[in-house]
Amino acid sequence: MVSALGVTTVLGGCGSTGSSDVTLRLVAADYGDSAAGSSKKYWDALVKAYEAKHPGVKVDVSVYSWNDVDAKVKDMVAAGHAPDMAQIGAYADYAAAGKLYPASDLLSIRTQADFLSQLSDAGQWNHTQYGIPFGASTRVLFYNKTLFAKAGITTAPTTWDELAADAKVLKDKGVKYPVALPLGPEEAQAETMQWMLSGASGGTGYTDDIGTYTIDSTQNVETFTWLKDDLVGKGLTGPVAPGKLNRADAFTAFADGQVGMLNGHPTLIQQAEKKGVKFGMVPMPGRTGKARASMGVADWMMAFKQNGHADRIGDFLNFVYSTKNVLEFSRQYGLLPVTGSASNAMTDSDAAPDAALHPFLDQLPTSELYPVGKTSWAAVSAAVKQNIGRAVAPDGSPSGVLTGLQATATAADSSSKS
Template identity: 45%
Template sequence: MQRRRKIGLVAAGLATSLLATLTGCGGENPLGGEVSLKLMAVEHGDRSGNSSQRFWDKLIGEFRFEHPDIDVDVDLYERDAIDAEVRERVAEGRTPDLAQTSASFAGYARRDLLYNAREVLSTHTQASITASLVQAGSVGHVQYGFPFSASTRALFYNKDLFEQAGVEEPPRTWEELLRTARSLKAVGVKTPYGLPLGEEEAQAEALNWMLGNSGGYLSDAGSYDIDSPQNIATFEFLRDELVGPGLTNENPATTDRQEVYAAFLEGEVAMLNGHPGLMQLALENGIRFGTSPLPGRTAPARTTTGVADWTMAFKENGHAEEIRAFLDFVYQERYVVEYAGTHTMLPVTTEAAYTMREDAAHKPLWPFIESLDVARFYPLGKSSWGPASRRLNATIGSAVLGDGVPRTVLGRVQSDAVAAEAEAETEAAP
C-alpha cells in the first residue's frame, strides 16, 4: 500500500486574526452564508523559505479579508502522493472542493464529477490562461483542468566539463550531441549524457526525445501513436548510438530522474534534459551551467515537453460560486507571479508571463516561459492516460538496452494504451 505523505495543514489562523483586527473593514460577500472550501494542494517547496504553506497562508488571509464568509482549509501533500489521496477521498465520499493533480483529470470529468471552466472561472480568468495549457487541460474541447504551476524542459550542460573537452557550444542536433558526448568521454567525464528512463518519470524523458524526431504520444487525429516509425527510430538511435557505446549512465532503464539530477549537481553528468527548478539547485551546488533548446534529429526541436499540476473543481459539495470567487482571486497576476517566482516555475497566465518577461530578476526563466507557448503536454484529456503512462514508465527503458527491441517494446505499450482507452470509453458509455 502506498505510503501517504501529508506535508501539513494550512490553518485559517492567519485569516481569522486578520479578520478580527479588521472587523467591518472587509468587502461583503454577496454569496451569503458561511462556507468552508476544502483544497488539496501540492507542496512545491524544498525548504522552509519557499514552502507552499507560506504562500497559501498569505493568500488565504487576503482572500478572507475580501470574502469573510468563505473559509478555505488547505492540506498539502508531496507531488507523488496527492493523486492517490484524492482518489481515496473521492471513493470514501470525502470529496474536496478543489484538488491539484499531476495525473489525468479526464476520468473524473467523464464521470461528471467536475465543474468545467465556464462554471467556475470568470470570462477574464478563462481568457488569461496560456492557450497551450487550456488545450492540455481539456477533455473533448471542454476545459476541466485548471493549471496552477507549469514547467518545460531544456538541455542543461556543465560549462566546466565542456571546456575540459574543448566543446564551445551546446549541441543543436543528435549528431552534434554524439560528437560532444564522445569528446566528453575522451577526457574522462563519467556520464556525458544522463538518460533517466526509470519508473519515476520516464514519460518525460521519452517525450523529450520523441519530439526531437517529430514524434510524440498521439497522432494528429488524437489517437495513441506510441509505436510510430518516428518513435521507433528514436529509441533505436538511443540504443545504438548513445547507450551502447557507453555515453550515458550505466543502466538507463532503472535510473530515475532524481538520480541523474543528483549526479549533475555532483559534476558527474555533463548533459541532461531538465526543468527550471534545476537552475537554482545547480547554483547552490556551484555548478557552472548553461541551457539550450532540446537537440533534434536534424535541427533543434521545435517544441518541448510541458508538465503541469492541474486544479480540479469537484461538484460534490455544490460550492460553485464560492469556488469561482476563490479561483478568480488565485489567478490574479500578482499571485501567479509570486508562486512561479518563489518556486522557479512558469506562470500559467499571459498577464503574469508578460510581467515576468519584463522583469530582469526572472531572466533565467525567460527561455522556459517562451517555450511554454509551444510545449507538448501529456495526453491528460484521455482518462486512459493514467494506466497507459504507468505501463510506459515501467517498460519503455528496456527499449534502449543492448537486447532491447524498440519496435516490440513500444508496440506493447501502444497495445496497452489502446486497450486502456477502449475500457475507459466502455465505462463512460451510458
C-alpha cells in the same frame, strides 16, 4: 516552488458570494523542498488576504506531498467526502465520472481568456475544460560549462549528431555521464516524450493531432533505435543503465559535476547553483536541427460538484489566478506562469528569478503536454515507466518495446471509452 500576497479586485465573478458563512476545502500539492518552503505558507498567505475581503467565506487548505496528494483526493472522493477544490496532477478521471464543474461555470470570462491556450486545451475532457492549469514547466538541455571547456567544446549541440560527438569527447576526457539518459521508473515518461518530440520528421510524441496514440510510429522507432545504437551502445550514457537511472539521481549527478549534458526542468537550476556548477541551457537538439517542440508539463486545479458552492469557488479562483498571485507562486517555486498576463510580465523582467526562467518560457508557446485529457493516460504512463528502458538495452528491441506499449495504450483507450 511565497511572500504575503496583496489583495486584488476580483473581476467578473460567477455570481454573488452571498452573506451566509461557508467553508471551502482545498487539497493542494506541496512544491516546497523543505518545511520552510512548504506550499502551506503560500496558501496561508493567500487565504488570509482573500478572507480579509470576504468575511463570510473561510478557505481550509490541506497540503500534502506529491507522493501522497493524488491518493488523498482519490480516497476522499471514494468515501463520499470530495473537497471543494483539489490542486493535483490529473483531472480526467474525475471529469469523466461527472464529478467536476466545467471551468466556465466557475471562472470569469477575463480569467478564462488569460490562460495560455495550449494549457487550456490540455485541460479539456470531451471538448469541455475541467482541468484548470496551475503550474507549468518545460524542458531544455542543460550542459556543464566547466566540463565542456576542459574537453575543448566551445558551443552547445544543436543536432543529435553534434550531441553524440560532444558526448564522445566528454567520455574520452573521463566524464562519468557524458549525456545522462534517465529512463528509470521515476519519470521515464518525460524523458521519453522529450526525445520523441525531437525525432526525425518533426517527431510525433505519444499521440497525433487528433489524440490517437502513435507510440510505435516510424519516427519514434527511429528515435529509440538511434538512442540505443548511437548513445547507449557506444557507452556515452554513463555506468548506470538508462532503464535503472532515475531523473532525481541524474539531477544529483549533474549537480555533483558528473554529467556533461541532460534534459532538465527549472528545478535543476537551483540544485546546480547550490553546488556551484557552471552550466548553460539551450533548446533540446533535434535529429537534424532544433527540436520541433519541447515537452511541457502542467499541474491542475479542479472543483468538485458534490458540495455545491460554485459561486464561492469561482470567486476564490478568480482571486487565485490574478496576475500578481500567479507571479508570486511561479517565482517562489521556479515554475512557469499559466496565464498570459503573468507570462508576459516574467518575460519582460530581467531581474532574478525571472531571468533564469526565460529559456523555459521561450519553449512554452510551442510545447506539447502529456495527453492528460485521456483517462487512459495514467495506465499508459505507468507502462512507459516500467518498460521503456528495455528499448535501449543491449539486447533490447526498440520496435518490439514500442509496439508493446502501443498495444497497451490502444487497449487502455478502448477500455476507457467502453
